Amino acid sequence: MKFKVDEISSVITEEIQNFRHEVDLSEVGRVLELGDGIARVYGLSNAMAGEQVEFANGQFGQVFNLEENSVGVPIFGEYLDIEEGSEVRRTGQLLSVPCGEPLIGRVVDPLGRPLDGKGAIETEHRRPLEYKAPGIAARQPVNEPLQTGLKAIDSMIPIGRGQRELIIGDRRTGKTAVAIDTIINQKGGDVVCVYVAVGQKESTVVGVVEKLAEAGAMDYTIVVSASAADPAPLQYIAPYAGAAMAEYFMYNEGRPTLVVYDDLSKQAQAYRQLSLLLRRPPGREAYPGDVFYLHSRLLERAVKLRDEFAVVPADTPEDSIDRSVAIKPPAGEELAEEYRPDNPEGLYFRPEGRERAEAWLESLSDKDKYRVHKFRDSGGSMTALPIIETLEGEVSAYIPTNVISITDGQIYLEPDLFFAGVRPAVNVGISVSRVGGNAQVKAMKKIAGSLRLDLAAFRELEAFSQLGSDLDASTQRQLDRGYRMVELLKQPQYDPFPMEEQIVSIYAGANGFMDDLPVNKVREFETRLLQYLRDQKPEILQELKDTGVMSDTLAEAIGQAAITVKSKMG
Amino acid sequence: MSNTSKPNEQEIAVARIYARSAYALADEQGATASLHDELQEFVKQLDKEPALERFLSSPLVETGERKQMLDRLFEGHMSEILLDTLQVMNKKGRSGLVRALSEAYREEFEDRTGRVTVSVRTAVALTENLRQRLLEATSRFTGREASLMETVDGSLIGGMILLVGDRKIDSSVAKDLRQLETQFLDRASLESRNDNAYIVDSSSQ
Numbered sequence: 001m002k003f004k005v006d007e008i009s010s011v012i013t014e015e016i017q018n019f020r021h022e023v024d025l026s027e028v029g030r031v032l033e034l035g036d037g038i039a040r041v042y043g044l045s046n047a048m049a050g051e052q053v054e055f056a057n058g059q060f061g062q063v064f065n066l067e068e069n070s071v072g073v074p075i076f077g078e079y080l081d082i083e084e085g086s087e088v089r090r091t092g093q094l095l096s097v098p099c100g101e102p103l104i105g106r107v108v109d110p111l112g113r114p115l116d117g118k119g120a121i122e123t124e125h126r127r128p129l130e131y132k133a134p135g136i137a138a139r140q141p142v143n144e145p146l147q148t149g150l151k152a153i154d155s156m157i158p159i160g161r162g163q164r165e166l167i168i169g170d171r172r173t174g175k176t177a178v179a180i181d182t183i184i185n186q187k188g189g190d191v192v193c194v195y196v197a198v199g200q201k202e203s204t205v206v207g208v209v210e211k212l213a214e215a216g217a218m219d220y221t222i223v224v225s226a227s228a229a230d231p232a233p234l235q236y237i238a239p240y241a242g243a244a245m246a247e248y249f250m251y252n253e254g255r256p257t258l259v260v261y262d263d264l265s266k267q268a269q270a271y272r273q274l275s276l277l278l279r280r281p282p283g284r285e286a287y288p289g290d291v292f293y294l295h296s297r298l299l300e301r302a303v304k305l306r307d308e309f310a311v312v313p314a315d316t317p318e319d320s321i322d323r324s325v326a327i328k329p330p331a332g333e334e335l336a337e338e339y340r341p342d343n344p345e346g347l348y349f350r351p352e353g354r355e356r357a358e359a360w361l362e363s364l365s366d367k368d369k370y371r372v373h374k375f376r377d378s379g380g381s382m383t384a385l386p387i388i389e390t391l392e393g394e395v396s397a398y399i400p401t402n403v404i405s406i407t408d409g410q411i412y413l414e415p416d417l418f419f420a421g422v423r424p425a426v427n428v429g430i431s432v433s434r435v436g437g438n439a440q441v442k443a444m445k446k447i448a449g450s451l452r453l454d455l456a457a458f459r460e461l462e463a464f465s466q467l468g469s470d471l472d473a474s475t476q477r478q479l480d481r482g483y484r485m486v487e488l489l490k491q492p493q494y495d496p497f498p499m500e501e502q503i504v505s506i507y508a509g510a511n512g513f514m515d516d517l518p519v520n521k522v523r524e525f526e527t528r529l530l531q532y533l534r535d536q537k538p539e540i541l542q543e544l545k546d547t548g549v550m551s552d553t554l555a556e557a558i559g560q561a562a563i564t565v566k567s568k569m570g
Numbered sequence: 571m572s573n574t575s576k577p578n579e580q581e582i583a584v585a586r587i588y589a590r591s592a593y594a595l596a597d598e599q600g601a602t603a604s605l606h607d608e609l610q611e612f613v614k615q616l617d618k619e620p621a622l623e624r625f626l627s628s629p630l631v632e633t634g635e636r637k638q639m640l641d642r643l644f645e646g647h648m649s650e651i652l653l654d655t656l657q658v659m660n661k662k663g664r665s666g667l668v669r670a671l672s673e674a675y676r677e678e679f680e681d682r683t684g685r686v687t688v689s690v691r692t693a694v695a696l697t698e699n700l701r702q703r704l705l706e707a708t709s710r711f712t713g714r715e716a717s718l719m720e721t722v723d724g725s726l727i728g729g730m731i732l733l734v735g736d737r738k739i740d741s742s743v744a745k746d747l748r749q750l751e752t753q754f755l756d757r758a759s760l761e762s763r764n765d766n767a768y769i770v771d772s773s774s775q
Contacts, residue, residue, distance in 0.1 A: 029736060
């Protein structure tokens with residue numbers, strides 16, 4: 001190795017020549033006391049709540065408590081070399097994180113600093129950590145499904161884009177596995193995923209990152225990690241940082257995003273530590289009074305933004321976000337109901353708006369000069385999958401009840417099911433999705449109804465059947481169906497199913513095509529059936545995928561295929 | 571316990587109550603400025619006589635004894651207001667806070683009379699000419715009558731650092747060098763990103 005000395009020295013000379021002597025004007029305070037990652041700072045009399053400040057060792061902090069003579073500042077990083085009396089500088093900015101395309105595939109800390117050793121992240125985009133959730137006008141109801149690839153969830157607890165679905169359960173019940181499978185299932189789509197690890201072991205996070213990379217999921221995923229070794233303030237801001245990174249894609253590019261917060265109980269604990277050290281009064285379970293707001297403001301940022309369309313001149317660039325290019329209806333002229341835009345600026349909202357805009361365009365005499373345009377930054381979504389860990393199934397503890405009440409449904413995972421081999425260990429009886437049904441594919445909605453009923457009847461009978469031995473034929477039939485359905489809903493980890501294959505296997509199960517098979521053959525039958533369809537009848541799967549409707553002919557074809565496969569199994 | 575080091579904020583907060591009362595009394599007699607000077611003198615005396623400081627702050631000395639001693643030592647040698655203040659503080663067990671009292675009184679005095687103390691750190695001692703110009707400039711900057719608290723600190727290398735309340739004006743050479751260092755690092759990362767490698771593999775040449 002050899003240095004090109006003359007080139008280096010010429011660069012250095014150039015830098016020195018261009019160096020301008022500038023007086024540095026700043027506002028400073030001094031550390032009054034310091035302990036456990038919290039500094040009390042004297043001075044900084046103009047500091048704003050939430051402002052970012054810089055310590056003498058280069059670490060950042062955030063102004064939390066504004067008191068009469070001092071401010072309370074949690075430090076986001078190494079604090080052991082900060083001393084009493086050392087200087088603290090105002091930065092005049094709120095806490096923000098870098099965001100944009102260069103973050104994808106990276107593992108970063110909650111301040112956007114790389115942790116994966118792949119070099120600096122070059123991006124000029126930043127977003128504030130705390131960002132107010134959009135209001136009513138900017139949203140639209142959930143109308144598109146977000147496929148998790150898990151049969152038990154997509155069929156009975158469907159999740160829609162923009163929904164907040166809680167994953168709750170004891171330790172080691174597969175909560176993270178559900179979230180990771182969901183991320184892996186987004187492969188090939190346009191969903192940007194953010195996985196936020198809060199207070200976890202570094203080894204666990206590495207494991208997750210490796211699994212994601214193996215499945216090719218890091219191509220569209222950002223991992224934000226504040227591990228158990230990181231200071232509590234970093235763990236507290238991690239979910240907000242993850243949300244801010246996803247928001248960039250949602251607000252600027254109109255893309256769908258998925259954020260997994262793993263897990264919010266640890267974040268609440270970090271916030272409790274922070275609050276107690278700042279001497280904020282403790283409340284129930286020693287959490288501070290604003291612990292509900294901690295989670296509600298985070299989860300409220302999950303949203304389905306409304307689609308915005310307009311009729312624009314044909315030469316408008318595809319990626320225009322300038323709403324003023326919209327052609328307004330001529331003044332004083334009332335447009336017919338079916339063409340009418342949603343606001344006086346000529347904008348059409350929601351997916352239905354496109355039809356009205358197109359109808360208006362058709363009715364224009366010089367329609368060749370115009371086209372219907374979808375604004376690039378509209379229609380994005382952020383789906384949130386918060387995770388909460390319970391102790392001994394205690395869902396009525398403070399934090400679980402809070403988050404249950406904030407979210408649009410929850411997926412319960414139970415240790416009993418997990419150890420009985422039912423994995424994912426979803427208790428479908430008490431898991432719900434309050435809004436996802438609207439977004440479900442029609443074919444899935446149709447078959448899921450009977451599945452739900454079958455399983456409900458099965459659970460009732462199962463408990464009852466353990467007492468007696470003599471069962472009438474119809475009860476026995478229902479029980480047999482139940483055992484097979486439970487078997488069918490089992491799914492190995494890292495093996496998400498495409499929507500159309502889920503529909504086929506659940507259809508086959510719910511319509512009795514497996515009733516005459518032994519329970520331990522159910523999964524083999526499923527695999528063979530799907531393989532047969534992929535190889536021999538790909539048009540069936542394709543049609544299901546394209547239309548999302550289970551027509552009578554399709555149902556018949558699937559039935560035929562099931563019989564063929566069964567006969568081959570002997 | 572307050573010893574020779576600067577009093578901390580909590581101590582000043584306690585002493586402020588005494589400082590305000592003393593100021594109000596002195597104001598009635600038109601002696602606020604002289605009390606200010608007297609307190610500054612007294613603190614200088616404490617620097618010279620650590621024993622006096624120990625006597626004032628030690629919990630081993632009984633309040634009664636300290637009262638008599640204070641009278642014997644200072645009667646006729648200091649203003650009545652100051653002596654009374656010391657006696658009241660002694661009675662309340664706060665006689666160890668004289669430095670904090672002086673600091674709190676200075677803040678109170680400056681606040682009420684529109685003065686401000688500006689801390690100046692320079693690499694070499696200020697010349698008289700510079701001092702005058704600095705006083706003028708800081709008075710103009712703050713809109714108050716400024717007085718300087720000078721410190722010589724060789725680690726600045728050149729230039730100076732002014733501290734006016736919370737505001738810090740840094741024009742030192744040390745800061746310039748620090749900035750230059752970050753600029754070099756920025757440039758280095760830029761160059762390495764653009765693949766303008768200044769390190770070449772010698773075997774390829």
